[in-house]
Amino acid sequence: DTGVSQDPRHKITKRGQNVTFRCDPISEHNRLYWYRQTLGQGPEFLTYFQNEAQLEKSRLLSDRFSAERPKGSFSTLEIQRTEQGDSAMYLCASSLNNRLNEKLFFGSGTQLSVL
Amino acid sequence: AQTVTQSQPEMSVQEAETVTLSCTYDTSESDYYLFWYKQPPSRQMILVIRQEAYKQQNATENRFSVNFQKAAKSFSLKISDSQLGDAAMYFCAYRSYNGNKLVFGAGTILRVKS
DSSP: OOOOEEEOSEEEEOTTOOEEEEEEOOTTOOEEEEEEEOTTSOOEEEEEEETTEEEEEOTTSOTTEEEEOGGGSOEEEEESSOOGGGOEEEEEEEEOSOSTTOOOEEOOOEEEEEO | OOEEEOOOSEEEEETTSOEEEOOEEEOSOSSEEEEEEEEOTTOOOEEEEEEETTOOSOOEETTEEEEEETTTTEEEEEEOSOOGGGOEEEEEEEEETTOOOOEEOOOEEEEEEO
16 A cells, blocks of 8 residues: 555646546545645645545536546546646545544645646 | 634744644634644645544644644644654644535644754
8 A cells, every 4th residue: 555646746738738637545545535735825625526426526626627536446637728827736635434533645746837 | 614824834943842833713613623734845745633623632642732722713733842854834724523625724834943
């Protein structure tokens, strides 16, 4: 078990291009979260999955953003028609569904730069 | 909506000394969880300590302890015997008892001087 993995670690793209990030959670974890962190700020919640079901989405997740978690394993976050304001670090986290003692394990993030 | 405020953008501490990081939050809920996370240069967020609002006793984890003042909506982190490895960005976070998301503060950079 190597923890939560995110790929790529860095992504540079031109405005208007589409990008996709991947997150591999810890294998037995059934809950998966995406957060976005801009420079000098704390992470902001984007969305979360329980198994393959996307159960909550932030209003920050505009229609250009889509997240999937097929088969309840890895997850992808796609941003279409990127804008400079999308430049941020995108963090993935996973946990076991244990409400009282839930502990999130975070990946190292994907740093997106939109030129 | 809940908010979390960290009023100290940056703090410094001498190695082996004690430092306290401040956090206040705003909520109308009575049951919730509070957390301190550490984000080193590797970027991976690591849970330092958590506190359940219904517990009056302050949480402790080795050199890390909190001062939880529910009425004042304050949740400070005390790091004793500071080590060079404690240097990082520290985030205070809130989660509703039945919620699914963490609400983070803006963070405090902690520098440890040798």
